[in-house]
Amino acid sequence: MSNRMFATITFASALVxxxxxxxxxxxxxxxxxxxxxxxxxxxxAWNILGGYTGYVNFGSAAFFAVGAYSTVFLYxxxxxxxxxxxxxxxxxxGVLGLAVGYLTLRMRGVFFAxxxxxxxxxxxxxxxxxxxxxxxRGAYILQPREVPFGLRRYIHLLYSAMVLMTALALVxxxxxxxxxxxxxxxxxxxxxxxxxxxxxxxxxxxxxxxxVSGALMGMAGTTFPYYLxxxxxxxxxxxxxxxxxxAMPLIGGMMSWVGPLIGAVLLGTVQQVVQVTISSAWNLLIxxxxxxxxxxxxxNGIMGxxxxxxxxxRR
Amino acid sequence: MAxxxxxxxxxxxxxxxxxxxxxxxxxxxxxxLLVQPGERLGLIGPNGSGKSTLVNCIAGTLRxxxxxxxxxxxxxxxxxxxxxxxxxxxxxxxxxxxxxxMSVLDNLCIPLEYAARQQVKLGKGEISDEAMHILExxxxxxKSHAMSxxxxxxxMRKLELARAMAAKPKLLISDEAMAGLSASxxxxxxxxxxxxxxxxxxxxxxxxxxxxxxxxxxxxxVLVAGRKIADGDPQSVVSRDEVIKAYLGE
Numbered sequence: 001m002s003n004r005m006f007a008t009i010t011f012a013s014a015l016v017x018x019x020x021x022x023x024x025x026x027x028x029x030x031x032x033x034x035x036x037x038x039x040x041x042x043x044x045a046w047n048i049l050g051g052y053t054g055y056v057n058f059g060s061a062a063f064f065a066v067g068a069y070s071t072v073f074l075y076x077x078x079x080x081x082x083x084x085x086x087x088x089x090x091x092x093x094g095v096l097g098l099a100v101g102y103l104t105l106r107m108r109g110v111f112f113a114x115x116x117x118x119x120x121x122x123x124x125x126x127x128x129x130x131x132x133x134x135x136x137r138g139a140y141i142l143q144p145r146e147v148p149f150g151l152r153r154y155i156h157l158l159y160s161a162m163v164l165m166t167a168l169a170l171v172x173x174x175x176x177x178x179x180x181x182x183x184x185x186x187x188x189x190x191x192x193x194x195x196x197x198x199x200x201x202x203x204x205x206x207x208x209x210x211x212v213s214g215a216l217m218g219m220a221g222t223t224f225p226y227y228l229x230x231x232x233x234x235x236x237x238x239x240x241x242x243x244x245x246x247a248m249p250l251i252g253g254m255m256s257w258v259g260p261l262i263g264a265v266l267l268g269t270v271q272q273v274v275q276v277t278i279s280s281a282w283n284l285l286i287x288x289x290x291x292x293x294x295x296x297x298x299x300n301g302i303m304g305x306x307x308x309x310x311x312x313x314r315r
Numbered sequence: 316m317a318x319x320x321x322x323x324x325x326x327x328x329x330x331x332x333x334x335x336x337x338x339x340x341x342x343x344x345x346x347x348l349l350v351q352p353g354e355r356l357g358l359i360g361p362n363g364s365g366k367s368t369l370v371n372c373i374a375g376t377l378r379x380x381x382x383x384x385x386x387x388x389x390x391x392x393x394x395x396x397x398x399x400x401x402x403x404x405x406x407x408x409x410x411x412x413x414x415x416x417m418s419v420l421d422n423l424c425i426p427l428e429y430a431a432r433q434q435v436k437l438g439k440g441e442i443s444d445e446a447m448h449i450l451e452x453x454x455x456x457x458k459s460h461a462m463s464x465x466x467x468x469x470x471m472r473k474l475e476l477a478r479a480m481a482a483k484p485k486l487l488i489s490d491e492a493m494a495g496l497s498a499s500x501x502x503x504x505x506x507x508x509x510x511x512x513x514x515x516x517x518x519x520x521x522x523x524x525x526x527x528x529x530x531x532x533x534x535x536x537v538l539v540a541g542r543k544i545a546d547g548d549p550q551s552v553v554s555r556d557e558v559i560k561a562y563l564g565e
Contacts, residue, residue, distance in 0.1 A: 180429070183421070183424065183425060184425070184429060186417065187425045190414035190415050191414060194412040194413075195414070196376070196397050197374060197397070197405070199401050199429035199482055200425065202397065203395075
């Protein structure tokens, strides 16, 4: 399927999904779905740098928080309309992604992962001490009373925005994967020196990959302040974002855009169910257990397992 | 027009006074090397004599402390390795470094797409056709869809060479492509490398298999302890005293 076709279908189904869900009366559906969608974006975005390019980023929470806090900042400073905030947060996180891309010049493997984790801690400390955006106390963001497009409640608007952003993330990830850029990134992941010596402009591709990955993760965070109406640093920089955005592609499969989608839907849904039925404290434990299970039993994720099964059948 | 004629008559590769140190260790000391278009040069020397370091300095994966590397008359000393490949300077690695998540065919598509395109315009279908054509040349056609990580050592060496060929170079540096291969496999690769001559591709062959070096090379250069001690006609070079001494000892 061509990328244009895929984009058309994805955006069309996103619109249908956003429209059809207005028939659902239960408001819990929207906040649960919002969370799952948010994880789909994070996982898909993480996979562009982590899965396609092979640079494991432990700092997803930092990118997410940059998106969230860029919204908080704009809310306080200019109060622009929501689309402007989404765009601004995406760009800000993209710039951070570019900076992280330059880290790949000197670091790879474990060292790169630790550096991204450190980046997250540094930004966290910065935000905690930045009074304008609320510092450690956090900031209140009021949802506008009037909801556009005839939607009943503001969460419906946020949910619809999230559906569209998810569609965008999937389209971008798939377009990268199927293009010559994706093949170049795969070469970098396999052997960076050999890739460079095969004519692949490794630095430029890594910068591109890190920027797009960071921008999309930031995009996922831009509507977060409105979703909760209140943001504090420990919520925006929550460990669960970093852990989940790694765990989901790992469980789903890191070689294609489908893997993170499957992983995020599966893990995100399980976490939502557990949160309601058992307790919210169990969330990360479940992620951990599933991660251990998959790393030992299906190291290439669900998609890797499916591929292997298909190959066996063909023979 | 005059400029174009000048570059034709210029040497393809001109390495001048290249020096490379690792800390206090001098790996290359003021090494000069010339390669003419289409020439077949054998580069020999004992282990640790700096052959691979020289390759790395030419390919751009190492930066020499001093000296210059010119390709087709142009100073490429500051160019990144991928730029040099695109200009037509490809190398294979001593220890094969295949793209392990890809099939054998896809391994070749990377340089075809990223490097060879600078030389010849290739359409989408032409890339895999050309990759297949190269695989036929090296005798890997029947394994084109196998995963590269499952290949035998011999096949990996062939793949390594094929990937360098896929960059459509004007100069191919083959870094010990034959180590550990049987006599008939050495002959296979010799035929392959000699075939490149017909396509006008110059080859620097780094090798320990002397039979192959003597059969292949039009000229032989000898590196010992980071210095070039001999350069010239193969027969006369290997009969020189200092070359014999370097290889066999006093």
